Amino acid sequence: MTPPTCHWVRSVLTAYLDGELKPSTAQAVRRHLEHCQSCSEHAKQLEQAWETLDTLHAPPVRPGFTERMMARIVEEKDLEALEERLRPDRRLRQIVAAVSGLAAGLVLGLAAYTWTGLTAEPASPVEREVCRNVAFLEDADLVDEMAVIEAMDRLSGKSIAEDGV
Amino acid sequence: MAKAIAAVVGALQHGGSLSAATDYDVSLMLAFQKGNELAFQELVERNHTRVIGLVYRFIGDSADAEDLAQEVFLRIYRARLTYKPTAKFSTWMFRITANVSLNALRSRASRRDDVSIDQMADVHEGPRAIPDPESRMPDEHMHQEELRTKVREAIHTLPEKQQIAVVLNKYEGMSYADIARTIGCSTMAVKSLLARARDNLKDRLLLYLRTGRGRQRIA
């Protein structure tokens, strides 16, 4: 076996120092270092620089991390619930429902308007029911928005009541 | 709390996968996946010191270390439904820790890039300039804190993958194979990453090693 070159030794020196070489390879490196001053000096510097990294001690951990973390998880759950409410498909379904409700209301309203002989006020029970449903569907968005605002307030730690004061 | 978790973990260890049986943290994560929040709490309790320590070594700032460690556990919490026990829990957790820390470093760097041209001129003429060996050499007065700053700077100037490999190898004592699993590359690639990283560190820190002052203080 030809003796290893300095170039080859340098390329495996870190793995050697980390104990990550096969025993036979490690032995070849060890023999080279015993005789080559340049490579052994290089190895010494690598080790010294590596030891310098020990100056970065881990910082002391403030007690109560787990409790603070679990408090944050409570906030996270509120957020997840909020996101669930605001999922695009859910919003889309609400809008479709509101729009089709409005359209149905208009058609029925127009029919009732014609049928009752051009009266301005909703007259028939059907017509009044439709008008109530349209109002409810429009309010559905408002109800939703209120829920969002309330959830936001809970997250920011203040209530709507406080806002009014 | 411990009793409740021990019961769940015990049940999992009988019917669970091999990795769940050999890695207690994996068992906890699986218990959490089934809805046991106490298991998550115990995961936090068991691992937060290591995570905070690692974040600190990545970002070099103890003030931000706790916030970022919380971010790490938040990601673990959010991943509960998609988590699969394919590796050691620590491998997965350290990957998240490295991602969170390096993202924070990147956004810090981009904030630095936002400084005005005037400020930039100052920065380049100021302490960021390459130290002049003649003027900076009175290392007899080099304080431990100064040395720490140099070490931090030296680590931060490494390419990201080298940083991760260095931090995991140095401060977690991870083998090349475990580092490879954490960052998703081959063991050979880790070998070459660490070789280059340690050469870089030697070159950057040599100035402070020559006097031997820094080393005396470490020892």
Ligand SMILES: [Zn+2]
């Ligand atoms: Zn040699």
